[in-house]
Ligand SMILES: [Fe+2]
């Protein structure tokens with residue numbers, strides 16, 4: 084289980100927690116199996132993340148990471164190391180930015196693979 | 200590194216910007232309307248509608264994912280009612296200043312189009328953080344982000360030879376452009392930006408934020424506007440959208456993020472929003488290439 088970004092949630096995943104909007108209205112119940120129409124509705128309501136059963140952000144990153152070959156992964160790491168060399172990667176903010184940018188690069192490579 | 204061009208001062212840089220138009224009259228008029236408590240949405244509409252290109256851009260902006268309103272806003276006075284005077288004034292300011300730089304930077308070693316992408320992404324990112332901070336007028340952050348590196352454009356335009364030297368030093372020493380600027384000029388694009396904005400009589404809060412956007416080690420001289428554009432600039436460099444001339448992510452001020460009081464978990468949705476908004480507004484907001 085884990086809180087996933089709405090873009091990483093797929094139809095068929097099961098909600099771990101209720102989804103409540105910022106005004107406190109219940110949008111979807113815990114235990115609901117998400118269908119494509121739910122995902123569209125969540126996006127339209129401005130929901131950015133949800134807690135789902137059986138998939139964690141780490142699993143997902145691994146899954147995306149598995150789709151990309153070692154050579155490409157190495158290239159991404161090298162490019163990012165170059166870009167980040169003058170800033171403090173030990174800082175938690177920079178570490179998080181690094182993680183997000185890396186994730187985005189991996190995801191866009193995976194999407195390219197899936198669509199072509 | 201030795202300072203080589205010590206005869207150049209920031210004031211000289213600004214004076215040399217001969218081609219630089221003064222601040223557009225539309226901004227002055229809009230400010231007058233804002234200061235007049237009797238003014239209304241129709242007055243604002245009248246001033247803006249004199250400039251058709253500006254009106255079109257504003258309307259596209261308020262109808263884009265930048266705001267994400269469900270219905271269509273088709274007149275400026277309607278936009279005033281929905282978005283408000285002050286946010287719109289900021290948008291007028293940002294859009295107009297973007298346009299002033301149309302003809303600049305063509306000879307620069309840095310592509311003007313890439314430079315404006317960098318500025319736009321930083322503006323969008325700054326506004327997104329302003330919204331998370333529940334700022335009253337997050338558009339102020341948009342303008343600050345949009346203009347944060349304007350001093351670099353001014354330096355490139357007024358001192359092209361010295362600026363080539365800056366890039367040569369960067370290449371040779373793999374240092375930051377900002378460091379090479381200090382070596383060649385004795386000051387940086389941040390300070391030039393600050394002076395230029397003050398010269399245009401823009402608010403000192405804006406000018407100061409621009410002036411300190413690379414100050415990593417000076418905690419006492421900050422404001423939330425400065426902290427936001429500092430962090431937004433770092434995220435913009437990390438996103439690799441556009442280019443500021445700097446090939447590395449600039450050093451982080453370790454205090455800036457903490458002072459903003461935002462949770463780390465907002466970063467991921469914030470970055471999604473930044474990419475999404477950039478895609479939805481880049482095509483019409485970017486400076487058109489001037490026809491030869
Ligand atoms: Fe800068």
Ligand SMILES: [Fe+2]
Pocket residue numbers: 317321347348432443
């Ligand atoms: Fe920048």
